[in-house]
Amino acid sequence: MQAAYINPFLASSVMVIEQLINVKPTVGELKILDVSMGGDHIWLKIGLIGQMKGDIIFGFPEQVALKIVSGMMGGFQVTQFDELSQSAIGELGNMISGNASTMLYNEGIEIDITPPNLIQGEMTGVKKAFSIPLNLPDIGGFHIYVMA
Numbered sequence: 001m002q003a004a005y006i007n008p009f010l011a012s013s014v015m016v017i018e019q020l021i022n023v024k025p026t027v028g029e030l031k032i033l034d035v036s037m038g039g040d041h042i043w044l045k046i047g048l049i050g051q052m053k054g055d056i057i058f059g060f061p062e063q064v065a066l067k068i069v070s071g072m073m074g075g076f077q078v079t080q081f082d083e084l085s086q087s088a089i090g091e092l093g094n095m096i097s098g099n100a101s102t103m104l105y106n107e108g109i110e111i112d113i114t115p116p117n118l119i120q121g122e123m124t125g126v127k128k129a130f131s132i133p134l135n136l137p138d139i140g141g142f143h144i145y146v147m148a
Helices: 003-021 062-072 083-106
Strands: 031-036 041-050 054-061 111-113 117-120 126-136 140-147
Touching (some): 003 062, 003 126, 003 140, 041 083, 054 083, 062 083, 062 126, 083 111
Antiparallel strands (some): 031 126, 041 054
């Protein structure tokens, strides 16, 4: 996996999170992992097509997802992962992936993204992915997995 493919997702995630919820994420160690998508997370999948093919998978512990949605709603306390929460998390992934695809395009790599697909529960199989761990102060951590 080339850094040219990963860096836009990293930069975009930090920028979008700072803008949406006014929190500066810290980035953990970037590495390639075997990812098993267990039922204890909210999974958001966005497909990549074009010169870069694959998927971007966002893995949120449910409590972290709820706190992120609360932040996106100006601090309004969200306690259930309902339709509004699902839509907000989908939009977060869409914004991060859309900005990253624009950054890649500016580097001469043409890609497009598919609409976000929210997956609750367990997904079977283990896949190799480049992991971008993000920690949000007072919210918690989540991962963005690049499978390309």
